[in-house]
Amino acid sequence: MRPHNRAGDESSIFPITQAWPLPYLNFTREDDRGTLGFQSDRFVVSWSFSEGVNDYPGFDALAQDLESKLDQFIATVRRETGQEVSFSGSECVYRNAITEVSGEELAVGVLTRWSGMSSVTALHTQYAGVRMHFCTDEDMEGCSVTLSVDVDDDGPSLTLDSERDLEVDEQLPLGGLQVAHDQLIRKFLEYTSDAMQKRWERQ
Structure with missing residues (x-):
């Protein structure tokens, strides 16, 4: 999924035509260092450093975490709407x-x-x-x-x-x-x- 619409791209409501727009939802870990966010056109996993703490998990671990959470999201969309998530x-x-x-x-x-x-x-x-x-x-x-x-x-x-x-x-x-x-x-x-x-x- 494209993280955001580029200039000139058509905006669309996902996943159901004529449905209310899906708001951007952002979930943050208790330590405020890792976040998960998603909307109709984006699915984001992010990580932030804390001063004095040096435990960055690395790209591979974050990518695996993203894939796991995205699989859950795709399965939920398919189950609830019968629609498939597509990537741009x-x-x-x-x-x-x-x-x-x-x-x-x-x-x-x-x-x-x-x-x-x-x-x-x-x-x-x-x-x-x-x-x-x-x-x-x-x-x-x-x-x-x-x-x-x-x-x-x-x-x-x-x-x-x-x-x-x-x-x-x-x-x-x-x-x-x-x-x-x-x-x-x-x-x-x-x-x-x-x-x-x-x-x-x-x-």
């Missing part, structure tokens, strides 16, 4: 707070692939941000990635948002989530520093 693609998003560098250093580091840091010390900006969109790489057909650098009250952050669109009649597990994740990791390795990669590998 998948989306994988990583957002990381960056505490070891400033927003300016992060923006310049990403744009230069960490080769032009000597010029950053002269910058005195109120805000630094970057948006980069990558279309399909070779052997990653149907996949695109948006990389964002932002600065807010919590400091600078780096977000990688990877999407995999399915062709008509194309079928991939979880709508191609593994492909979207592989492409995200490829861009992560291209646009982060060695220190960041070592730090997040430990997580």
Whole structure:
């Protein structure tokens, strides 16, 4: 299922014609670290870090959890409505707070692939941000990635948002989530520093 309608896409009510729209439902663990959300056009499993706690389950475990919960959802829809859930693609998003560098250093580091840091010390900006969109790489057909650098009250952050669109009649597990994740990791390795990669590998 597409996590959200893109501009120009037709909106539809799922699963019964002329039914009331399904509201977005979000269920959160007691520790506020894991959430499950779904609506007519999205099904989302997410995970958040807590300060001082380092027990990220990893992509594979989260994907298995998503598959298990999605199977239950599909079975419920089929049982209650007689309708089948269809997939149009998948989306994988990583957002990381960056505490070891400033927003300016992060923006310049990403744009230069960490080769032009000597010029950053002269910058005195109120805000630094970057948006980069990558279309399909070779052997990653149907996949695109948006990389964002932002600065807010919590400091600078780096977000990688990877999407995999399915062709008509194309079928991939979880709508191609593994492909979207592989492409995200490829861009992560291209646009982060060695220190960041070592730090997040430990997580």
